[in-house]
Amino acid sequence: MQRFSLNTHQMAQIAKTLLTFDPEAVLTLKDGINFKKNPEDGKCYIIYKDEHGVKACKNQCKHQGGLFIKDIEDLDGKTVRCTKHYWKLNVSTMKYVNPPDSFQQNELGVVWNDGSLEIVELNPVEPWLVDPKVQEELEVGEVTITYLTHACMELKLGNKQMLFDPWLTGPAFARGWWLLHEPPADALDRMCNADLIYISHMHSDHLSYSTLKTLSERRPDMPIFVGDTSRPVFWYLDRSGVKLTNINVVNFGVWLNVDEHLRFMILMDGVHPEMDTCIIVEYKGTHLI
Missing domain, CATH: 2.102.10.10 (Rieske [2Fe-2S] iron-sulphur domain)
Structure with a gap:
């Protein structure tokens, strides 16, 4: 990591x-x-x-x-x-x-x-206000947010694609939870073709090792970003059998640049600070999430 x-x-x-x-x-x-x-x-x-x-x-x-x-x-x-x-x-x-x-x-x-x-x-002074960008005009369809299933969303921002919390296959919580909504037929392909993946925390309905196994077989070097929580997100990675080579543990409240238009920031959750996180995505000076 x-x-x-x-x-x-x-x-x-x-x-x-x-x-x-x-x-x-x-x-x-x-x-x-x-x-x-x-x-x-x-x-x-x-x-x-x-x-x-x-x-x-x-x-x-x-x-x-x-x-x-x-x-x-x-x-x-x-x-x-x-x-x-x-x-x-x-x-x-x-x-x-x-x-x-x-x-x-x-x-x-x-x-x-x-x-x-x-x-x-x-x-830090409100971290998302540090280094402000000039807000640019967005064209229709330039930004799309697509719900896939459970907490998994796909963001398309210009020519970049981000995916959040991909639980797309298998159960969670020791077979106690199953997906309520069937994900799109191409959901695994969309995950593997993303530019980066953000995972908020270690619960198995957000960190799905069965889903990430497919990712590790098809694209093990996918950039995955998690916050530097005191209870690590990938606590059980070594025992999971999932081989991912590009997991990035990042500090809270710091802008991470994807390209000249897109950046994101991971923040500590206020209710579960030891393990949960949230994210702010900014595209062309507009805060999206």
Whole structure:
């Protein structure tokens, strides 16, 4: 697999302030876990304080975005549990302890200034607004989006063709799911003739090894693009028997140029950040998806 790296320009970041505590408010922070909400936007955060200082993170479980609450089974005052699936996070280390060895929580920045405290996040400026292109006039039929089946779509943009999440043959989820709609008779040919394929995540109704087996037999060097999620999309590739030679794992929020008119950007999903992604496609200065 290939991994893309960011250049200096792409790594330019700005600090976004999420919470502010004046010196008096800082004194109200208790040792251990503090749940705090930004009154302006309603977003919730966890502040952990001990003799070593202050740590902070978003109150959002990495598994499926659930809200954390106090863990009544915790005797040390260091863990919180998710209200969705009972996952537990040790806020003193920012490591998940249930299930163990799963994720590391993204830690926010802590900035002290004359006794006041700011909780900040380093974020790229809306990444799709970086390096804007002049919007050009599109001709009728120059851009087409064709639904094939389930989450699989074909985009034709000028003389380029992209395919998303090709599940075209076989079952998914251990034969628990089957395609509701029969794909077009030429769907496999269309997949193999595409210029590139984007796969959003590892679930078998989006990452179909039975479909990709056909691709690997007919065009193993097909450029396939996936986001650099903490749970890799092609986790089971070595054991699948599918031989693909051009899988590209890309950073989030970076434009990837296909040609002078077409580019795309993969973004992290807000609900399932550890495994799911979404995509923005831009053609001649127009954002399509």
